[in-house]
Amino acid sequence: MAKLTESMTNVLEGDSMDQDVESPVAIHQPKLPKQARDDLPRHISRDRTKRKIQRYVRKDGKCNVHHGNVRETYRYLTDIFTTLVDLKWRFNLLIFVMVYTVTWLFFGMIWWLIAYIRGDMDHIEDPSWTPCVTNLNGFVSAFLFSIETETTIGYGYRVITDKCPEGIILLLIQSVLGSIVNAFMVGCMFVKISQPKKRAETLVFSTHAVISMRDGKLCLMFRVGDLRNSHIVEASIRAKLIKSKQTSEGEFIPLNQTDINVGYYTGDDRLFLVSPLIISHEINQQSPFWEISKAQLPKEELEIVVILEGMVEATGMTCQARSSYITSEILWGYRFTPVLTLEDGFYEVDYNSFHETYETSTPSLSAKELAELASRAELPLSWSVSSKLNQHAELETEEEEKNLEEQTERNECESRAIQETQTSFPNSPGEPVGFQVWVFRA
Secondary structure, eight states, X not given: OHHHHXXXXXXXXXXXXXXXXTOSSOOOOOOOOHHHHHTSOHHHHHHHHHHTOOOSBOTTSOBOOOOOOOOOTHHHHHTHHHXXXXXXXXHHHHHHHHHHHHHHHHHHHHHHHHHHXXXXXXXXXXXXXXXXXXXXXXXXXXXXXXXXXXXXXXXXSSOBOTTOHHHXXXXXXXXXXXXXXXXXXXXXXXXXXXXXXXXXXXEEEOSOEEEEEETTEEEEEEEEEEOSSSOEEXXXXXXXXXXXXXXXXXXXXXXXXXXXXXXXXXXXXXXXXTSOEEEEEEOOTTSTTTTOXXXXXXXXXXXXXXXXXXXXXXXXXXXXXXXXXXXXXXXXXXXXXXXXXXXXXXXXXXXXXXXXXXXXXXXXXXXXXXXHHHHHHTHHHHTHHHHHHHHHHHHHHHHHHHHHHHHHHXXXXXXXXXXXXXXXXXXXXXXXXXXXXXXXXX
């Protein structure tokens, strides 16, 4: 077992040095028996846990998810337009050139076949022969005529005659198909050029999120800004917590998504993004950070995904920008440095300080513990009835003690009175005792 532990330790140490937390390729480790996993040193398992954190969404907004084992690839061809738009530029340009080239070659071959079947190639120098296309003497000239027809250039040297009905039909077909190809490819290129993905490059998020007090409440905050003068119309912000969880029935849900309220019920999630704004999430009982303290935060394996979307003012197209924060990028007890200053007649934004933060006094307790401390500070008011009951019980105890002391004093008075009476009236010898003792009580 010791040798097995050493070998497994070496494997894990070697893999942990090669694996990058930002790498999109997951390295699958060998499955170990439970006993071997339990015998591993603790410091190695902790390092392994830290390095195992993988981003769901990268800082640049790209989703770190790869689709594998997709068998129904035909679905990509049913939506060929979106497939072409989603391709990279080099493949898109290659397809653009290949579609036109293949179309010209295909119809050029048909024009040459028509001329060959009619015998136009054998009567090139015969002035009495009426060919289908004048001055068409080979495949190259047929290819050039196909380009002139589809692009409607019309140099005037090669012209179709009215003695070729099959040529007229081919001319109609090529004209219609050429218009369809032009509309499809030009539309595809236009959509790809006007995609709002590049507009999202000018929407910036702060590199860190912070947790500090705001209006007496613990809040999670991050900052967003727009670098362009043209604004995002109907801008809105959302946030999601990505964290694995296990249900009460024992089901394990990897990368479970939980909504983080950033002002949905109050309308604060609708932004007027003219200058940088600090988005705040109040940590209350409905917040997933309700029980997380400063000491517990680095131990959590979670990721906060923020999504900013709206319409581009210039084009009216919907734009979406994304970013994420892992636990190492959440600073406890910090605030953002102000970036907005008032100048002579206008406001100026200093984007050099956009990502800067400064430390502030913030309790290291969780929001739940702070709420419990606040409730304890109000105990004299809330427990006034019970305190009165305690005071009443104390008064009753004091009265009982007083009554007991009075009863003791009375008993002592009675015993003294009896002794004095016996002393004052002594009995004669042989005479019976015939007197009565009267005791007067107060």
